[in-house]
Every structure is written in structure tokens, then in C-alpha cells.
Amino acid sequence: MSILVVGSVAFDSVETPFGKADEVLGGSATYFSTSASYFTDVKLVAVVGEDFPDEHIDKLKGHGVDVGGLKKVAGKTFRWKGRYDYDLNQAHTLDTQLNVFSAFNPEVPENYKDSPFVFLANIDPELQMKVLEQVRTPKLVACDTMNFWISGKPEALKKLLKKVDLFVINEGEARELAKEASLVKAARAIMNEGPRILIIKRGEYGALMFNGKSIFSAPAYPLENIFDPTGAGDSFAGGLMGYLANTGDLSEENIRKAIIFGSVMASFNVEAFSLGRLSSLKLDEIRARYSEFKRLTHFEDI
């Protein structure tokens, strides 16, 4: 089954302890689409400016991503500039230029509207809602957000969450959204706002899923070097949603597998700047790393 994704396609400038990259291809929808493309068909809704090179669009096409909903308009492409220190869990935003995103009014192409899986990547919750209003009876709606919207547009976010089945959010942002220090209590509070499945991303500590009364703890892959964490969350979501859409199976056991595939994709993504690693994976590598996650967490019953 196919996934519709709306989110940012951007130029990122990133500095980490391991190096820097200037104006490279980035954006939540870019990472998500590339990651998910290993599992299923992806239909992209986003906007770029006239300065966006065709070769980047060709890269997405090369992954089989449907770019019929990617608009090129007058103006400059969205830009994000950030720095990571040794604590690679924490991005320090140095500059954000919304550019063409500030006037973005997402239009979902007709042939996208029956997509059974919808991912609303991290953008303005009002834009996320506009996309959601245009799709017909999706099987699963998932979304991400960030502190900027939690504090900036709490009402729009609250309204959106009522329509969302699966919500992915960072650990610190979950606590901020719920105004609750205990993560388990924060999770319960957020699920009371709508999502029946909540996935809390914990960076190098992995992820926690809350699904009804069940909790699943997934580790992160212990890497010697994390070159650039940018896009890790979106690569995670891409693997997660990609596997769910590929199988069409929303059982607890299958969501757990999907979370591991998400973790696999995130672990590859952080091994290089931009999409350096994520865009050149082989299915065998993905499967091999899944098995490494299995070995990493295995212990016997008593």
C-alpha cells in the first residue's frame, strides 16, 4: 500500500563534532520519503523554490518517490542551519528560513487522495490538518511535531491530534507537551488527546511505543560514530511507516517489527551527512541490521 507524506524539502547546513555540510539536501519529507521508499510507494506533497536543483528531484524519483505533489514556486527553498555538540541528542538551531514554506498551501493531487497511509511530517500543524482534510478514509494517519509548534500553535496541534492514529514525538517534547516529568504519565496524557499509538523517540537510547496497555522498548543501534543525527527521526518514521504500509498489518506484533525497521533506517542515516548513507542502501543491508537488532536485544526466558 502507498504512503502520502507532507513535510519539508529543504537545504540543510549542519555542523557536528565530525565535520560540516553546507546547503545539502534535507527536510523532514526528504528523509522520510527516501527511507520509506525501500519498503513501499511514496507520494510526496511539499514545496521548493526556484533555486532547488532538478538533480535533487531526480534523486527522489530515482527512489520511486512520486513527486507529482512537489511544487516548485517563485522564491527560495526552506533552509535550516544547525549545530550538534558532543551530546548528539540535542540539535541547536542556528537559523531557520521558512522562505517558500511561509506561504505554502498544500494541495493534494487527486491520485494521492486514496493513499491508505498518511504521514504528516514535522511542519505547521495547520498545514498538516489541511492535508488531512483532503484525503479520503485512510487506514492509518501518523504525525510528528516539534517544540516550536507545541509552544507556538498548541490549539492547532491539539485539534490535529484528535484525528491522528499514531503520533511520533521526541522524549523531551512529550514531557513538554504533557507538562509532566514522568514519561509514562506523559504518554497516558498525550494518548488521552487522541492517538491510540504513541512512539517516543529517545535518540541514542532508542524508542518507546505505547499501544493500549502495552509498552515496547526498542534500543538504538550502538554506533562507534554518529556523524550527523539530522533526519534520524524522519528516517525512523520512514522505515516504520514504510514497513506498515508494505505489510498492511497493524497488529501489535507487526508495529513492533516496524519500529525495529525504523530504528534500522535511523541507524544508517546517522552514519553520514545528508542522505549520504540512506540513499544508497541495499535490502540485504537493511535485513542484516534488523538481525543485529535482534541479537542486540535477545535474552532467554526464565
Next chain:
Amino acid sequence: MSILVVGSVAFDSVETPFGKADEVLGGSATYFSTSASYFTDVKLVAVVGEDFPDEHIDKLKGHGVDVGGLKKVAGKTFRWKGRYDYDLNQAHTLDTQLNVFSAFNPEVPENYKDSPFVFLANIDPELQMKVLEQVRTPKLVACDTMNFWISGKPEALKKLLKKVDLFVINEGEARELAKEASLVKAARAIMNEGPRILIIKRGEYGALMFNGKSIFSAPAYPLENIFDPTGAGDSFAGGLMGYLANTGDLSEENIRKAIIFGSVMASFNVEAFSLGRLSSLKLDEIRARYSEFKRLTHFEDI
């Protein structure tokens, strides 16, 4: 098989967001012994002052702990005062009074010297070494330490590590000891100093074991409330060493099980101040929580 443990027996005064406790029973060896006592025989080497009440000693005896090596000497018992804020991974030490510990010269009773398992809980590495020099051909020597000794007695610690099989240490302290931001690299560097098994404690994120080329990631139990993290690391070590001593099996698979038992004991310990929860457990509760850890981490193979 039995375990010899040397460490502190103390009065703790602790404040957390959930309440406070004044001059309650604490200390690394106390938590360790109580936790390990659910699995095997424990022989305790420690020192207390004249102000230490017999009822506390009776409590340890009630758990079957051999207190033949617990000396009561002139002076006051070791005292620690600390505070935890909402980030319960981080203890803020407000006051430390070594008292009788400052002149402690551990003597290992004759009937302790053939203990096959030895745990050197977090005290001065010179004292840890003195104990180790008195035991005969142990099967497994494990130790813990803290930032205070990493910066204060690095040479003594380095000398000790050469004699240690299994080293447990906090994540931040592992990075500090190895002077290395990457945890995987820090682990390799520490293992080059001696220990063939390294367990890195990550508080509410669980633990990572490095054993040769193998890595095992264990989660922490997601609790609604962590009332008091004091002693979590020692309860963890107690469950870990207790299970290893109980089975006498040092295979990779069995160490993984032991780490889960350690995590189970730590999860109980933090549910109450002092030994409130840890000292009144039933074996069925321990086994049930082990199974919950299994369910928490389970995912299917591809």
C-alpha cells in the same frame, strides 16, 4: 555459590520530587547484599560506627546475609546526603561524611576468602584492592566506581581494573574515565584496561553490556513514578551477581539473563525510599517482572 561484597553501609538522607527520607539505611553494600540475597548467599565486609542500630544489622541477617565481616568501631557511621530533581538520572550530593570509613582497613574473615564471586562496590579503589588481595582464586571479580574516584584516584583505579573481570559503571562516568564522547569507543578503551565484560548503566534508559565483540542492550522498566533512585545501581549489581553466583554460569546468554534480573531488582528498588520495596520482595514478583521485561522487548524475527 556465594558472593563476597565490600562496600559502604551508611545512613542516607535523600530528597526527591516525591518526598524525603532522613538518616535511613543505605550504602552500596547494603543495597547490593539485600538484592543479591534473593539469589544466593552473601558475605558482607564493611564498617559502621557505634551509632548504627542493631535492628539494621538484624535486617541484613534476616535476608541471610553473613555479617561476620561487618565491623562496628568507635565513631560515627558513614553518611550521605543527596537530592534528585526531575532528572532522576542525576544525584546531587549535598554532603558526604566518611566518618568510620576514613580509617577503614578491610579485613576479610577466613571463611570468606574462598568466595567464588567477589563484588567490590563503590568505595576507594585502594580499599577495593586490599579486599581483592585477601581472597583466593575467585571465579569472577566485579567492581563499580564513581566520578569521585575516577578524578581522585585514577592510578589506584587503573591498577584495580587490571584485576577485574566485570566492571559496572555509569554512562557519564564511562565517558569521563575513557575521555571519549562515543560510548562504544569509550567501552573499547575501558576494556583495554582490563575488564573483559563491561556493563554501562544508563539509569532510566537501561544498560549496555560489552562482552568481547558482543553488545547487549537491556531496557529499564518504564515506571509511572520513580520515588528514589538511590541504590538503583547497587540493586542492579546485586541481582546481576546474585543470579550469576546462583547459576555459576558465565556464558554470554546467562550474563544477559543476569542483567535482566539486575534490571528487575533496580526497578523494584526505585519504587520506594531506602530498602522499603527491595527488602520485602517475593520470588514470584521477581519472576513476574522478569517476564514483563521479556514482553517489553520482544519482537519477531524477519
